[in-house]
């Protein structure tokens with residue numbers, strides 16, 4: 001962990017934000033169909049168009065050599081990609097990578113938690129609760145600390161479960177982050193504007209029972225954290241793309257499983273890195289140059305408007321949420 005990028009070798013966008021965090025979506029497929037994320041029937045990227053695990057590792061290495069210190073492997077469901085452990089092992093060995101983390105629905109953790117830990121994965125975020133209790137237990141048994149549950153809250157669907165989720169997190173010593181639903185892709189199951197349940201509403205629900213103390217703690221992302229007076233282990237986070245825009249401090253970019261480098265979650269600005277590495281195999285300088293140049297088109301921020309028609313057609317599973 002001794003390599004530090006020199007100043008000319010770090011990624012800074014034209015608004016002065018340093019990009020030191022890469023999220024890699026290794027697949028857009030998933031064994032679940034969370035209604036805020038996907039439709040029941042989806043068209044997935046044909047396998048031939050996916051970046052190979054070697055290509056993903058190479059791009060990861062290029063980013064780390066350009067000063068990126070944190071990589072999150074996500075999806076779709078990252079742990080359903082065949083042989084994905086190989087990618088974790090490759091990334092886990094990169095000098096200069098300080099944090100290797102993953103977001104998973106947890107379904108494969110009973111099988112893979114111990115191997116992920118051995119590959120050098122530092123932390124796990126687990127997003128779906130009902131089917132994954134065994135996965136959470138497996139991750140804890142493998143020695144993961146600071147496991148975080150992500151919960152997207154939808155009004156009249158699960159907003160009455162907020163306190164139960166926090167009780168569960170406390171009982172297991174987990175952190176929990178509540179996320180406002182983002183309008184990515186069309187979903188037929190609900191109207192996203194009607195389902196909007198703000199972070200402030202969630203906080204009010206919790207404050208009926210708990211005392212929440214704001215902290216300045218950060219996990220390097222947009223979540224704002226609170227502690228509970230009587231339960232010092234559990235942090236409550238809020239990711240509020242609608243009510244508390246976080247674009248000013250954005251430090252991340254996303255790589256889709258097809259090799260498209262997305263510069264913003266809520267905009268379509270992107271660069272085709274698959275084209276770069278396939279047209280010039282092994283040319284690390286060209287790859288890095290393309291990544292550096294991409295910083296110039298990182299947009300200022302997202303502009304989600306729940307009352308208008310969705311403008312982003314890609315779903316969260318292909319975004320690398």
Ligand code: SAM
Nearest residue numbers: 036037075076077104105127150181182316321
């Ligand atoms: N399958 C893994 C999982 O569910 O944790 C990783 C990928 S998933 C797309 C990453 C995160 O995005 C999850 O925490 C999920 O709850 C969240 N998510 C999915 N769709 C969302 C949406 N429309 N708005 C906000 N968060 C969303």
Ligand code: SF4
Nearest residue numbers: 030032034037076105
């Ligand atoms: Fe799958 Fe994660 Fe999307 Fe749920 S949120 S459908 S688990 S990719």
